[in-house]
Structure formats: C-alpha cells, structure tokens
Amino acid sequence: MSRPQIGRELGLFDAVMVGLGGGLGVEIFVLLNYASDIQVAGSAVVFALFLSGLTNLLYMLSYCELGSAIPEVGSEYTYAKVAFGGVTAFLAGWLRWLSSLFGAALAAVGFAIYLDALISPFSLNVPLTAALIVIILAALEVRGLKKMGIIIPVLLIATFIGFIAGGLLHGFTPKPLLPQTPNDLSGVFLATVYTVPMFLGVRAITASGARIKDPGKNIPRALILSAIVMILINCCVAYVAVGVVPTEALTGLARSPSPLVALAARTIQLPPLPLGTWEALVNVVGISAALVSLTTAMMVQSSITIGLSRDGYFPKALLSFHKRFKTPFLTIIVNSLFIVSFAATGVVVFLGYVASFASILVFILVNFSLMKLRATKPHLERPFKAPLYPLTPLAGIIVAPWLLAFPIVLAEENAVSAFALSLSMLAMAFLVYHLRMAGRYRLQIAVGGVGLGMGICVALLAYLVNTGFELLATLRVPFYVLVLVSVVTIVAAILNVATRAHKIF
Numbered sequence: 001m002s003r004p005q006i007g008r009e010l011g012l013f014d015a016v017m018v019g020l021g022g023g024l025g026v027e028i029f030v031l032l033n034y035a036s037d038i039q040v041a042g043s044a045v046v047f048a049l050f051l052s053g054l055t056n057l058l059y060m061l062s063y064c065e066l067g068s069a070i071p072e073v074g075s076e077y078t079y080a081k082v083a084f085g086g087v088t089a090f091l092a093g094w095l096r097w098l099s100s101l102f103g104a105a106l107a108a109v110g111f112a113i114y115l116d117a118l119i120s121p122f123s124l125n126v127p128l129t130a131a132l133i134v135i136i137l138a139a140l141e142v143r144g145l146k147k148m149g150i151i152i153p154v155l156l157i158a159t160f161i162g163f164i165a166g167g168l169l170h171g172f173t174p175k176p177l178l179p180q181t182p183n184d185l186s187g188v189f190l191a192t193v194y195t196v197p198m199f200l201g202v203r204a205i206t207a208s209g210a211r212i213k214d215p216g217k218n219i220p221r222a223l224i225l226s227a228i229v230m231i232l233i234n235c236c237v238a239y240v241a242v243g244v245v246p247t248e249a250l251t252g253l254a255r256s257p258s259p260l261v262a263l264a265a266r267t268i269q270l271p272p273l274p275l276g277t278w279e280a281l282v283n284v285v286g287i288s289a290a291l292v293s294l295t296t297a298m299m300v301q302s303s304i305t306i307g308l309s310r311d312g313y314f315p316k317a318l319l320s321f322h323k324r325f326k327t328p329f330l331t332i333i334v335n336s337l338f339i340v341s342f343a344a345t346g347v348v349v350f351l352g353y354v355a356s357f358a359s360i361l362v363f364i365l366v367n368f369s370l371m372k373l374r375a376t377k378p379h380l381e382r383p384f385k386a387p388l389y390p391l392t393p394l395a396g397i398i399v400a401p402w403l404l405a406f407p408i409v410l411a412e413e414n415a416v417s418a419f420a421l422s423l424s425m426l427a428m429a430f431l432v433y434h435l436r437m438a439g440r441y442r443l444q445i446a447v448g449g450v451g452l453g454m455g456i457c458v459a460l461l462a463y464l465v466n467t468g469f470e471l472l473a474t475l476r477v478p479f480y481v482l483v484l485v486s487v488v489t490i491v492a493a494i495l496n497v498a499t500r501a502h503k504i505f
Contacts, residue, residue, distance in 0.1 A: 010212045012221055015205055019226030021153040022204030025293035026110035027197050027352070028234055029261055029286040034349050035191035036242055037254040043175035043242045044184060046235050048191035049198070053231035055403070056199035059363045059396050060227045061386045062370045064220035067206040068384040069373075071215035075206040076362050077307060083369035083376075087433050090313050092365045094429040097304040098422075099358035101338050103197070104297035106351040108134050108343040111290035117262050118283040126257075127346035134343055137295060138336035141302075142322060142329045152292045159285045160237055163261075166268040166278055167240035175243055190410060193403050194349065197356050198234055201293075202226040207300065216383025237261065244268060254349070259286065298335065305331045313433065353407065353418035360400045361426075367393035 010018065036045045066079045080092035112129035179188050205212070205222050212218050241264040242250065253260060265282040306328055309318040322329040342351060370393050373380060386392040407415030 010208065010218075012218045015208070015212050015218050015222035016225050016229075017153055018208050019202040019205045019222055020157070020229060021292065022201030022296065023199060023226060023230045024153055024156045024233070024289065025201050025296075026107045026286070026290040027195075027201075027293075028237060029259055029289060030106065030110040030113060030348050031195055031198055031352055032238060032241065032260045033256060034254040034352075035195050036238070036250055036260050037252065038247070038250040040187045040254065041179075041184075041191035042187070042250055043247075044177060044179045044188050045191050045195075045242060046177045046239045047179070048188045049195055049234050049238050050231065051188070051192045052195045053199055053227070053234065055192070055196060055399060056202070057224070057227045057231070058392065058399070059366070060202065060223045061392050062363075062367050062396060063203055063206050064223050064384045065382055065386045066366065066370055066373075067209050067219040067223065068216045069380055069382045071206075071209035071212065071219060075203065075209070076366055077304065079369040079373075080365050083372040087430075088365060088368075090308070090311075090433050091429055092362060092369075093304055093308050093313070095358045095362045095365070095426075097301055097308070098425055099200075099355050099362065100297045100301040100304065101335070102342060102351050102355035102358065104134070104294055104301065104339045105130075105342040105345075106197075106348065106355060107290045107293035107297060108339065109346055109348055109351065111287055111294065112346075113257070113259060113348075114262070114283050114286035114290060116257070117259060118280070118287065127344045130343040130346060131340045133291075133294070134298075134336055134339045137291075137298060138332055141295070141298060141332050142327050152288055156285055156289060157233070159281060160233055163265065163268060163278060163282065164236050164240050167244045167264060170244075171267045172240065172243045175247070177239070186410060189406055190412065193356065193407055194352055195234075196403065197352055197359065199227065199230050200356075200359050202230060204296070216381075220384035240264065261286070298332070298339070301335045301339075302328055302331050305335060347414065349414040350418050353415050354422050357404060357418065357422040358425075360403055364397055364400045367396040 032045065035041050035048060036043075041048045067075075070078060070082060072078050076096050077089060077093040081089035108130040109126065111133050112124060112126040115129060116124040116126060179185050202223060205219060205226065209215055209219055212222070241260050244264040244267050245260065249263065262279060262282055265279040266276070268278040305314060305318055308314045309316060309331070318331045318334065319328065320330045321327060342354075345351070370386065371390060374389065404419075408419055
C-alpha cells in the first residue's frame with residue numbers, strides 16, 4: 001500500500017510566513033539582554049546581530065539547495081540520511097531533537113519572564129512558572145493542540161514596526177553601531193554567538209518542504225527572503241532599543257530581570273496611543289511569541305522523536321498513540337519531562353548556548369551532506385545550487401567551530417557549563433546509537449560482563465574493608481552489605497551470560 005501524499009498547498013507568501021513564524025519567536029525578546037550589556041557588545045549589538053544574520057544566511061544557502069532537491073519531511077535528518085545514513089543521520093536527528101528541547105526550554109523561560117513583566121508589580125517565580133507552562137501545554141498537546149497559523153507573525157511584525165516608528169519619534173538618541181576599540185571586538189563576537197538562535201527558526205521552511213508548491217523555486221526564495229527580513233527586523237529593533245534606553249541602563253543588563261525590549265517600550269509613545277501602551281503590547285506579544293515558539297518546538301521535538309523511534313533508534317514504545325485523542329502521548333510526556341527539567345533552571349544564556357551548540361553542529365552535518373551529494377549524486381535534480389561551491393559549504397563548516405569555541409576561549413561562565421552539558425549529550429548520542437546497533441544479545445553479554453566485573457570489584461572492596469585497609473577507613477558501608485551486593489551482582493551476571501550461551505547452543 002502506498003503512503004498517502006501530503007498536499008502541496010503553501011505558496012511563496014505562505015512559505016515566507018512559515019519562516020518568519022519560526023524566526024520571529026521568543027529569542028529576540030530574551031537574548032538581547034546579554035548581548036546588549038555594556039560589558040559584552042553594548043550598542044554595537046546591532047553590528048553583532050548583522051554578523052549573526054549573515055552567518056545564518058550563509059547556512060541557508062546550503063538549505064536552499066538541499067531543500068529544493070529533497071523537499072521531503074524530516075529536513076536535516078532526511079538530508080543526512082540520503083547522503084550518509086547510519087550514525088551521521090542519527091546524529092543529525094539527535095542534535096535537531098536536542099536543539100528543539102533547549103529551544104522549548106528557552107521559550108518557556110521567556111514566557112515566564114514576560115508574564116512577570118506584564119503583571120508587575122506582582123512577582124512570579126520564573127523557573128516554576130516556566131515548568132508549569134510546559135506541563136499545561138503538554139497536557140493540551142496530548143489532547144490534540146494545533147499551533148497558530150500566520151496570526152502571530154503578522155502581529156509581531158506590526159508591533160515591531162510600531163515599536164521602531166515610536167522609538168525613532170520619541171526619546172531616541174543615536175549610539176555607536178560599531179565597536180569603538182579593537183578590545184571591543186571580543187564582546188561583539190561573543191554577542192554574535194549568543195544571538196545566532198534569533199535567526200535559526202527560518203529553517204522551519206525546509207521542515208514544511210513537502211507542503212510547499214513548486215518547491216524547487218519557492219523553498220530557496222522563501223529561505224532567502226525570510227533570512228533577509230529577519231536581519232532587517234532584528235537589527236532595527238535592537239538599534240531602537242539601545243537608542244531609547246539610557247547608556248547607564250545597559251550596565252549589568254545581562255543580569256537584569258527586565259527584558260531590554262520591554263524597558264525600551266516604557267518610553268515609546270506613538271500618538272494617539274498613550275504612554276505605556278507599547279510596554280503592555282510588547283509584553284503581550286512577547287508572551288504570545290513565547291507560546292508559539294514553545295508549542296512549535298514541542299511539536300518538532302515530537303516529530304523527530306517519532307522518526308527516530310520508527311527507525312529503531314529510540315524505543316518503539318514512544319510510537320504509542322492515545323486511543324481517544326490519536327496523539328503520541330508517551331512521546332509528549334517524555335519530551336516534556338526533559339523540557340521541564342531544563343526550563344526550571346531559568347538561565348536564559350545557558351539555554352541559548354546549548355540550543356545554539358546543537359543547531360551549529362547540525363549546520364556542519366548539513367554542509368557535509370551537501371558536499372557528499374554533490375560528489376555521489378551529481379545528476380540529482382537541483383533547481384537551486386549554492387553559489388560559489390565549494391566555498392559556501394566550506395565556509396559554513398569553518399565558521400561553525402569558531403562560533404562554538406569563542407565563548408569557551410573567553411571562559412564565559414554560562415558557555416563553559418553549557419558546553420560541558422552539550423558534550424555529555426553528544427556522548428550520550430553515540431552511546432544510544434551503538435547500543436542500538438549492538439543488538440539485544442550482544443548487549444546482554446556486555447551487561448553481563450560489566451556486572452561480573454563490578455561484582456568482583458565490590459568483593460575486593462569488601463575484603464579490603466574487612467582487613468582494615470587504611471585508605472578505606474572512612475567508608476561507612478557495613479562489610480556484610482558489600483558481600484551481599486557482590487554475590488548478587490556476580491550471580492546475576494553469570495545467569496545473564498549463561499542465558500545467552502544457552503541461546504547460542
């Protein structure tokens with residue numbers, strides 16, 4: 001039986017709105033604080049945003065070629081699967097899942113921050129509120145929650161236009177857009193790294209590639225148009241925000257609970273609307289953007305989880321659907337638990353870096369996939385070809401490690417801890433893949449061998465404790481407990497291996 005075909009009902013305008021809907025999310029509302037801090041980039045954040053926008057545009061050129069040539073569901077995972085298969089495809093799916101996980105956690109924290117600003121002078125517990133909104137949306141998603149269409153992107157664009165116009169007409173003071181000294185460049189580059197997630201959402205267009213009319217033309221056009229519009233909007237909003245807010249307010253902004261956009265909106269007036277209107281509107285739009293980002297990230301994460309489970313990388317149990325609501329309830333619950341655990345940290349910069357880390361590694365794999373397909377499938381129909389090949393994908397591959405390493409070289413606190421977590425999650429990806437490839441019985445022998453080794457080690461430890469070994473004098477575990485653990489572990493390991501031997505013979 002052939003699989004049902006997905007209808008191609010999205011034209012160029014719809015595709016652009018999909019990209020802007022993914023790009024104009026919560027990131028612009030929560031990531032500007034750190035980047036605009038006087039100790040980071042200050043008013044030169046506009047230049048940093050321009051650089052991060054150009055970086056995103058560079059990557060989107062590779063997405064344009066692959067999206068037009070392979071306009072299927074799955075995006076990065078599909079590209080890597082067609083080009084490499086195996087561990088590379090799994091890694092692309094895992095990293096995309098990871099970026100959605102931390103993107104959702106970031107959106108949940110953004111929701112809590114803007115809700116707290118909206119109900120001021122009352123105060124909310126931001127981590128707790130972030131965790132609660134994830135739980136609420138997960139329950140709604142189990143019941144079949146549908147994401148909003150183009151309403152929120154249109155509302156966001158309209159609000160930003162009013163924000164920019166009102167700021168330029170009321171209280172705006174021009175500030176330097178470029179770093180003033182060579183020493184300021186490090187802060188600008190640091191801001192560039194942390195603002196890259198503000199542009200990444202436009203790749204949602206490729207995830208909808210199977211629904212776009214004439215994908216060979218409309219996917220590249222929509223990606224490039226969306227990326228350019230995102231540069232204009234983000235740079236203009238940041239330019240007005242740092243121009244309206246006094247310079248002294250930019251000091252310590254990275255640790256301020258008040259979002260920069262909301263601070264700027266307090267002084268913006270656009271007649272006939274009274275003063276304070278734009279602050280309330282920005283807070284409402286920020287909450288709306290956070291909800292859209294969160295629901296979208298949760299749905300993307302569920303889609304990726306189902307794909308990896310269907311291919312055997314994740315447990316098949318995650319493919320279970322609710323009998324009444326026809327939704328992958330177990331996948332939603334498991335993913336939501338991960339989101340809640342990280343959203344509860346409430347640390348915006350930390351979450352932003354991990355989301356950026358995973359996305360940048362995905363970009364590396366996308367560029368390698370492009371080069372591999374150029375070499376192995378030269379006759380693949382490519383309505384759009386990345387210009388200046390192979391310089392374009394090579395530049396993307398070279399830029400990526402620099403983006404990842406720069407905050408680490410500067411020993412930025414959040415980046416160091418986030419980098420360590422990212423590496424551990426990457427190591428977990430390889431562990432999951434190789435356990436899956438090992439098969440049940442090989443895994444059984446491995447577990448049995450590990451158990452036998454652990455049992456022997458515990459037995460040795462019990463012996464040393466019983467003989468009064470000086471280095472273990474502070475160990476307060478009773479001797480008989482260690483003996484019991486050793487015996488149980490060794491017997492379980494022997495039975496495990498013996499069961500496998502019986503199956504062989």
